[in-house]
Amino acid sequence: MTSLTIIGIYLVILLLLGVSxxxxxxxxxxxxxLASHSIGPFLLLMSLFGTTMTSFSLVGSTGKSYAVGIGVYGLMASSSALLHPLCFFMIGLKVWRLGKTHGYSTQIEYFKDRLDSQRIGWVLFPVVVGFVIPYVLIGILGAGGTINAVTQGVFPEAFASSGGGIPAWLGSLVICGVVLTYVFFGGMRGTAWANAFQTTVFMALGVITFFVLVKGVGGKEGFLESMQAASSAVAPGKLSREAMPHRIYFAFLLVPFSIGMFPHIFQHWLTARDANAFKLPIVVHPLFVMIVWAPCVLIGTWASAASVGIPDTLPSAAILGFLVNKHSGEVLSGLLTAGILAAIMSSLDSQFLCLGTMFTRDILGRRGGDEKKSIFYARLFVVAIVAVCYGLALLASTAKNVSIFNLGIWCFSAFSALFPVIVAALYWRGLTKAGTYASIITTAAVWIALLRDADWGNNTHYSFLGQHQIVTLVAASTIALIGVSLMTKRPSESTLAKFFPDHHRD
Amino acid sequence: MRSIVWPLLALLVILHHDFWFWNDPTLVAGWFPIGLMYHVGLSIVAAAFWLFAVKCAWPTELVDEQPSPVNAGDSAEAPQA
Known part of the structure; x- marks a missing residue:
């Protein structure tokens, strides 16, 4: 009950923050x-970091390290530390400037102008939304599952069918309601504030949990002795990467590029007050990644030692919760749950707002005109998006043959495959409308074909021609983009002059 | 200085694939797996590198831009207490 009270207090604070x-x-x-392009360096840092980090950063990283050892950090964290700032620097800055100059609020508005194509949205919109929605569902399902796990046995009679815990559908509903409330009232500014608060919460709780668990896992009096005992009990294979194929490790270098085409990250970039606001996120992002991931990877690796007593049947996503329950009290358990929910919600809010914005601007075509009506439609779409996503999450939770979590990894691969499109749009005058269509359609077609081949994501060891799917997708998309662009007509001279100010001098 | 930023980034990406520690389970100070310590160090070096990039390769046309008057002095930095 203590855990539930802490979670409740946390959600109320969030609501107050959003409404205020x-x-x-x-x-x-x-x-x-876009918060009137008023977001400064600190809020931009926290928004971007909170949005890019999901519950996987806390729970998933611990579970994955339990399974494969310390290699998880190099596989997913240090690559992000290196390459996320590259996306902020090379893409975010340019996007911000173009957005501020030409009044863009969404990716599609930019691509329409850049490619002289009013119809590019017909292809890009369904593809981007189609790839984002499974990512949203992961958050909704994860939130419900987390609340159910931590409240097991609290309501033995009322919720007997869900182990005495709050049912996942109800937990998901509450989280969707909280996020909807602060996005509805606060818009981008409320989302940015909530993200800053939530990012602080999940980072702080991750570190606190580490310090508490060290003694429990190591079992010694002193902190250093406990860490030494915990590490020396781990099998040597988990302290290195001997079980990790080089080709998989190399392929995962492409994953961080996915944020370059995430529509919600695109929208956050547009909120910056000025170019200098990007400096702090670019420099500090790698350190934040380290602060969140390193303790979780160490804890997960230590947990793989037989002496820690993790039951063989425990799902990897439950490892962190198991350790917290075993080695600390209900208070830390409640706080950690709040931290996990914070990580989930700090991504969900941006995704909901972004989808609402895209429907308002790209589908309804509302640019300018009656401001009150535009805001009304944006809010209406946010409510509708939350309702639809919640409904889809309920459906997905009953599906037996589809792993929505594996589908999430496939969605990251798809966004990485779309990355060449934004790079070419910003830096290559030779990019054509047809080349962009070809790249987007190729990505979607190859993605569906490979996913089907991989038993709709259930084959977690799937490879095509010996390569991870992300390599195939990025290669196919890039070849289509360059090949078709070289064979087709470039945008007009006036368009090129608009997006490449030095064009007339060439 | 600007010209060495991108070769440096390429070097860091190459250093990310540290085959030399791939099978090494050595514990530094008795607790820190060397492969993990290397990548934690690489994250810190990445932050230092991006600080260098921001100082030396910042796009000048963006540096010169001032906040628009409508937004100046009205930052959404933090909620009021």
Missing amino acids: SNRLFRGTSLDYM
């Missing part, structure tokens, strides 16, 4: 969708 941000609302759609 509404006091600064300027009553314009630009303010609702």
